[in-house]
Amino acid sequence: MLEKIIILDFGSQYTQLIARRVRELNVYCEIHPFNNIPEIGSDVKGIILSGSPYSVRQKDAPQVDLNKFDKHPMLAVCYGAQYIAQHAGGEVQASSTREYGRAHLNFVAEGNKLFKNITAGSQVWMSHGDTITKVPANFELIASTDSVKVAAYQVKDTQTYAIQFHPEVTHSTDGRQLLENFLVGICGCKQEWTPDAFVETTIADLKEKLGNDKVVLALSGGVDSSVAAILLHKAIGKNLHCIFVDNGLLRKDEYAAVLEQYKHLGLNIKGVDAKDRFLSQLAGVSDPELKRKAIGRVFIEVFDDEAHQVQDVKWLAQGTIYPDIIESVSVKGPSATIKSHHNVGGLPDFMKLKVVEPLNTLFKDEVRRVGTSLGLEHFIIGRHPFPGPGLAIRILGEVTAEKVAILQEADAIYINNLKEAGLYDKVWQAGAIFLPVQSVGVMGDERTYENAIALRAVESVDGMTADWCHLPYNVLAKISNEIINKVKGINRVVYDISSKPPATIEWE
Template sequence: MKKNFILILDFGSQYSYLIARRIREMGVYTDFLQSNVISLSKILSNKPNGIILSGGPLSVYDNSAMIINKDIFKLDIPIFGICYGMQLISHIFGGKVEKSKIKEYGKSHLIIDSYSKIFHGIQKKSIVWMSHFDEVTKIPKEFTIVGHTEYCAIAALVHTTKDIYAVQFHPEVKNTEFGRTILKNFVVRICKCSQNWVLDNFVKKSVHNIRKRVLKKQVILGLSGGLDSFVTAIIIHKAIGKSLNCLFIDTGLFLNKEKDRIFSLCKESNLPIKIIDARDRFLSKLTGISDPEKKRKIIGKEFISIFQEESEKIMDAEFLAQGTIYSDIIESSSKNGFSSIKSHHNVGGLPNKLMKLKLIEPLKKLFKDEVKKIGVQLGLPNEILKRHPFPGPGLGIRIIGKINKKKILILKKAEDILMQELIKNNLYNSVSQAFIVLLPIKSVGIMGDKRTYEYSAVLRVTHTEDFMTATVSHLSYNFLEKISNRIINEVDGINRMLYDITSKPPSTIEWE
């Protein structure tokens, strides 16, 4: 049996990739199979030490629900069901799953009823994170209840003779007090995995694989200026040198002076860079568009069109490189008919007109924090390592509603002030992401004894470890007031500031 490998069967949960991240933190490798490709032969070919059944948005009694082969439970491989995974186990073994009388979303208190290996070292009462509208109302004969919450009588189950465990809550989410302990109990104590998986050889292996694949062909890479694209660029440059062609496409939707920053960083890293001014092109395509998904798709389509045009100018251009990471994939994927959270312009494969270019995505199985570790190994400067994430569509999705030049200028000035104050007050590196959202809502104000009727804007500042979940940053009122005063006084077009205190979930970090 292959050591250090946990297989996650993914049923479309927004938290699925957090399961993988938590397990990798233990030093154990894990990967996914989406539920539409689950088969016994596929599972056996992967030779996992253990299997985790993820959560998901459907009900096990729906006609469209994914019901796996019961023979999976005869493979003598430990299995752990989470949320939908628990309901699926119960359903397959003859239990009953129904809509909950009282839905649970958020923090609940788990009471452990009896000892189980999955709960080793955990207090009898602890905080767990619930997110369900169905629940198990009758357990299968082969199972016993080992935990409950105030509103969920059956919150944890174990098989009486086999290593099959199930919980209704989400141990992978940070809000679950002993979630990491529960996962470690399954992975290490039950599945007997050794904790020796590390990222140390990632760069070396990636360089070798890319060099072997590309040979003497040319690679095009769209450099956004963020951590993911820079790490991708450095790795590929190590592999093929001058055969890498970096493009910075100026959409007009970046922060001020971004073009100069990119050029300077590329020069320091000896990366070849070509800057393309496409500001008017993007703005003309976005004029009159207010739907966020349409904006994202238009921006993505224009990127692809420019890559196509540039590839035709480069002899032997055969590959398109992208800094796609795990979170991009999970938020963009529409798995088994499940709705995606939002699309990412660098996810989903290439359109027909770019099919001649083959994708290179060295980071697509890594989380953001893992990419940062790789960046440290590569010796990237703090300006890149500690830079706040910036969305691919840029300010286009921070201007809610229709986009025009005036709104872009307003938002750029507001963002400048925010960055200045974060740096001045030594807050930039202590928060995870900070930005301004311009609303399509105007409100009445008074400035200089005159009535104003201008836009409202929202300050969004979050704290997160992995960008899969996030909480609001608790900034002082003095700081918030300073930001508000400066933006309203210095930026023509904004006369009201608000502070977004919503966590992720239920919200996403970006508004669109």
């Protein structure tokens, strides 16, 4: 049985980072909203309570029944620490000044399991507006800073621990040690969740779940669908039918290149040219969400047509990954739609297929590590993420065949230059965006009034957050020059220097 840690999310911006740090210690964990708690079985080794943008003093602050976890070790972080203290009879008050940033522990309880190998002077990261000013008599103070007396406590004679700081951020220099102390020393986790173990377990589970059933998978050439395909292929062999749809919104020459790169993997693949069908449905559509929905609808129609060519197919496989799931669930009910996830939300009834998602517990970088464990080559593992709707959401406004052709050329120049400069693998995702504006320019002795292209390149680990890349000026200058000189219809190139948040990675 796979041991796991349950992380209860109260809406903190750091919750996903807690999960990442736990998994880096080879311990499997799951994030669940505080108001949708799963059954706590014998496989659960411990509970982590996240921080929150809410104050425990607010009337509508998140509430949870802690009695459900009284038999499990618990680590409460920030809001979680305040919540436990307040509900046990302690006091939480607003700080006179918001405590945000670096601090140093000036007291650490000697011999406490949570602070094993951590000493006074250790740097921690604070991010809170409230402070625990009084704890109940059965709470033992185990760490303090100069300004925060109750930086950490333990409920006496229990395995319940709480900390006011954030161990998951790199600014907490002993944060990894503290988490390992909790996971291994207190919860008794064996640290056996590795890429190799995931592959072995997943293939065995797929064999049992699918048996001799036939499965269809929409292959895109990206990391997620490629890794999903190999896992399924190892489990069910030729019963996996991969379908690669050319929606006319791929990168330049990508359709032929993807089909070619899979030849040596032994996958059962069929290519489908549906360019005209997609572009006709996008005519006159400018709203980003309507474009996504139109593409999703047509894709399902095309895919359904092709799936019916496979007799007795029972399953649809998808490359859904964990961030897709997380961003589609909110701790306060249905989440506000940032953008539709093409892999989340189910299937129309007419398809009559059950869904299998072998990667829906993994973050993007974990998918890459699993791909490496499976022996996939770097040109597949290292491929930049590419949006399901393709270039349609990198063309702001209406999508036309002419705009697609222009963007494909500009994008190809951009990506090829990143590869030639040795920068492609240092960038998490890059792409060109066709802007719905025209600007005045001069080419030779003539005045031009043509379109602008924006270049986007970001650094990230899993796409949950991202920062813009500081590409060398000489490389950007070369890319700009080539695009303007070689792509007819473009006379201006700009570079996007916004991060996520507040911007998204894609423009639409």
